[in-house]
Amino acid sequence: MSYELPRKLVTTVVGSYPYFPEALKALQLRKRGERGREYEELVRRAIARAVEDYLSAGVDVVSDGEQRREDMAVFFAEELRGFRLSGLVRIFDNVYYRRPVIADRVGWDHEIIVEDFRYAARLSKGRPVKVTLTGPYTMYTWSLDRYYGDMRKAMLDLAEALSREIKALVEAGARYIQVDEPALSTRPRKEDVILAGEALGIMVGKLSNVKRIMHVCYGKLERLFPEVLDFPIDQLDLEMKNSNYALLELLKEYSFDKELGLGVIDVHSERVESVDEIMEGIGLGLEILPPEKIYVKPDCGLKRLSRETALAKLRNMVEAARRAREELA
């Protein structure tokens, strides 16, 4: 089955979708270490429902909804070699969580999300499925390092390990590879940004015929410039709606000419943006880039929203992109 993507203003998602009850049950089983048939079956059903929602909303490039992952760093830490989980660390008030601990040399020894990609691709009626991986900078800064004591060494090993997964994904047919680096916008020092770029080189630098994307969100995104312009990626996927499109000015200043994942949906608010409102956001993007280079999508993953809201937001987003295309034609 083949699906023809629109030439302009392709719609997509960042990755995660609200957990379906099946996914929540699967996450509980996973926590108890019960990763047998029941677990796999539940994950599959959840992925199928996420893909179904994307299709019903009309999204062009979909994902598996990250239904298997509770925490984007912990998930990969559990699957890669070299990690264990820490004791409880406070995040605020009396709320604690376990952080990944790098306890040994990091490596890759089995496929992690390849099967989920295959499964989603089987259900997506020909629409491309984007795969998302948590990037080395985020993996490192959200972990406690007991082994390397050296950020650079750790990140290069992480990049090498993730590149093995990416290779397997590409062999399985993935053509949209997104590396998520949310930590990169918190307070990156210049050397961190450069290192993140170097790590991306290891992961996706040599890939061809693949859309290489980096997603970053919330924080001091301006700190990534100008270094990010030289990153070996085709598309920079950014949160824009939440910061009122302030970054567009910056992109203009730097004559940004990669593809842009334009965040037009606030994922922290249950308020559903109207079609007109989203079209306005798309219009702002069109002031600095041609429509062929703009991917229309939410600011970030949708997992914190209710499913009803997420679906309603996606529907309006798809409609806004369709009307914007019409206006362009």
Place this chain on the structure above:
Amino acid sequence: MRLYAGICGSFPRPPELRRAINEFREGKIDRVEFEERYKASFKRVVRLQEDNGLNLLTSGLLLWDDLLRPFAENLDGIRLGRLLRFFDNNFYYRCPVIVDQIRWTRPITLDEVRGLSEAASRAVKAVVPGPYTFLKLSEDRFYGSKDKLADDVVQALRQEIESLSDLADFIQLDEPSLVDPELGEDDRRWGVELVNALLEAVGVSRDKLLIATYFNLDSRSYSILLEVRAGLHLDLSSTKNADHILMEEGYSGDLLSLGVIDSRSIFPEDPGDIAGRVEKLLEKVSAKALAISTSSWLDYIPFEDAVEKLKTLGEVLRRLEAGSR
């Protein structure tokens, strides 16, 4: 030179205290039982410090949800706002929202510090937020004037500090915002002036007061910090060349606390290496009282790893003492 070893501020809540807090908040246990269980955890944390040979103890700030919380909850004029990221950590504090005139009406940390001084057989240190960080991390919806707000914050903290002065050997004012790399030079100078205004106003001997900075140290901020008229705590773990800066610029004053144990990392630390670093620093810096410490609070690592930090700190102290003999 007196030599001390003690943690900078908080110690992670022991597991049994985490549970007790949850049960109390859910109404499963009453205040009496909660207090009892808190006291047991508190004693455990004080004993852990003593057993590892530390000689400058803190209460562990076990009931503080964040640096500002006891004050946001107990000063007049403040209500709790949203969760915000605490500097570059994966840790969030609740933003104090100032909605009315700020007033200190009763001691806030006095019981905690009294408990500490009764339980401890060594010197004790109390912790309060510094005025500048307090302002920086709050949201003003009442004053509309930075100076008026600053005056009232200074007055409130002054009264709190004075209430503690008989019980604590040292009182630490936490000012991570003063070394925030995001801060412009003018703001930093204003911050130091604000801290000095408080130090000027407070009726407590200066040689028992110290200003704690953490999460960063750079030469520009350090040279401004030297104008603070009290002792200093410096984070020597978060920036690579912090030791170098201190060596270059030097220090001579009453009280210096060196954050040589990295409170945000669990990478194994070698007490011998750290003692060596301190000895080298002592070639260039001098103080009547010198403390070795964790770089910042210990909230960022698990309880069991924080216990390791106490061991390391105690061992560094023993080596330094042996070396000076």
